[in-house]
Amino acid sequence: MTAVTAYLDYNATAPIRPSAAKAVASALELLGNPSSVHRFGRLAHGLLESSRESVAAFVNAQPGGVIFTSGGSEANALALTGFPGRRVLTSAIEHPSVLAFGQTTPIAVDSEGVVDLGRLEEALALAQGPSMVAVMLANNETGVIEPLAAVSGLAHRYGALVHCDAVQAAGRMGLDIHDLGVDSLSISAHKLGGPPGVGALVLADPDAAITPLLRGGGQERRRRAGTENLPGIAGFAAAIADCHPMPQLSVWRDRIEQRLCQALPNITIFSQSVSRLPGTSCLALPGISAKIIVMALDLAGVAVSAGAACSSGKVAASHVLEAMGAGGLAETAIRVSMGWASQARDADIFVEAFLALAERLGQCPAGSAELMRG
């Protein structure tokens, strides 16, 4: 991994925090199953419950509301299938793990990527029977922060429940389940510097009757069967303890955008005028495919991404940017994302590599063939 000199793909996954790695390693040595009644089991149980308290406190919820899962996708699936009979209304820019459960025509967003509350109200008014609204707190591609408190107020007026995918927001901005007014929210450990393979669904009402997704065992108060991933859970709690506001990420992000705009007048920065996560920027150079930019930057030792990391190899045009009306630009957009271990030099290395690349492409507009030869 020595070839890579700057990692700016935190929204795909973050490096693990040393405290989290340590917590995972020490929990790996604890051999008990938290559901066993013997001494080993009781020790494991204690660690499980103290971790649950940390996660609860992190989002200002009660420990009883925390259901540990294998990650964000499972937490979203549990929330959106857990209240059968409720029709799921999602925004158009949700993560695929949420979109898959939603209606055929998702709620539109404006050109900056902010959910259209008028359209949401129309959908709620038209809905026959009870609904569940799913709007993410911060978008994984653009970093746009959605007006969750307003969404919740509106949805609750129509008797709907609100689920919030807070996977990208957690650890990067303040998170309070009651201020957001949502009924449930999903978080994932590896996005905030915890280990992969663990996440949580947090319920505002710890006693809400939720139908389990995974069955067969009384773990997680019968809401999620399966032996608890205790090392993962302990690492999750340790990572949370180290999450602090990082205002410098905004400074570095703004400097990236400023320098690129100065040098490249035709560059587009998405959602620049609305409130975003501090370390995320989504940008596009018209006419140059995102895949080429990302691969060329990788050769230069800079890791960024084209759209989301999860779509199994295919670089499909981003549904998020399409929903924002970006048209052809959607295929050219790249995402730069920074996080807890980022440094000012990462931003500088990215800017220099990007400008060098743009210059090369500018010199040979047919461009890509020569680039692929390296």
Added chain:
Amino acid sequence: MLPFFTENFGNPHSRHHAYGWVAEEAVEQARAQIAVLIGARAKEIIFTSGATESSNLAIQGLARMHRAKKDHIITVVTEHKCVLDSCRYLESEGFTVTRLGVSQSGLIDLGELEAAIGPRTLLVSVMAVNNEIGVIQPLAEIGTLCRRHGVYFHTDAAQAVGKIALDVDGMNIDLLSLSGHKLYGPKGIGALFVRRKPRIRLQAMMVGGGQELGMRSGTLATPLCVGLGEACRLAGLEMATERTRLLGLRERLRVGLCDKMTAVQVNGDLEHRIPGNLNLSFAYIEGERLLTVLKDIAVSAGSACSSASVEPSYVLRALGLDAELAHASLRIGLGRTTSEEEIDYAIAHIVDGVGRLRAESPLWQMYCEGVDTRQADWGRL
């Protein structure tokens, strides 16, 4: 495994930078290591968060994909809860479920299985090794039968993988669940074998990113995948020698206990059983107090998922034990770190603990005096 938590932390689904490639390569190597251990091909291995998820996905995913044509499932009363609860939930969706009983040995009757298969039967789900009594079901025979009748065969092999030789082709297994931590791998990871020829189609439970051939979305936990792969590799290397060693220890324990005590019975077939399991019932004691007098040794009354509850084991009840005797039972699991000294300590400790409980029991005194309390006519005593 550990380097993939720290320096090699990439998202294996990030296809366009080196961090992602290193992670992806490690995941694919792990997938191949799992496949080798059960005689499958790497593409047939789907990573999950554990055997519970694997079995939920196998049973519910298959059922929902085929519900229009076939809606009958056959399973066994002694299955793990993740299989039984999945089946029960499918009943609420309109499926029919047949639950086969077991004999006193814990084994199913193949004739009974065959008789239960009908034209609407979609799936037979029988666990490879029971988690409480360690009994090994006749997988190859079940597989042959299922193939002959055109029925899918799922086996929950969480307790079997790495302990007995498994061959998904030779045994005609279509779906197989396995767990990381039951074979000395990490917690939070498992896998589902999904046969590709003939191709098995499942409806995903976790949807979204489209990972794992669309059957299980969610970012893969690279270090956990690597840990599971390595655990499978080691299990393959050590299985034969470990088997002999554990059998020796198990017999030392069994003979040691049965020689020093009367009214002790082994639950489940002793021959068709993994070497690392012993399940015993001690008559004439108060079952609830058994674990408290044995608190220095880590054993359990039933399976861990339900051991916080005070219900007697449904597995032991299915073997014909009455509630009282099922309560007075111990599951002893031996493994890689178990030593002869621990076995001898356990023998002395259990003999002492059971002896103390029996000393307080009037039923035990009657038994010693030759009164058969089970046959006794209580009105005349």
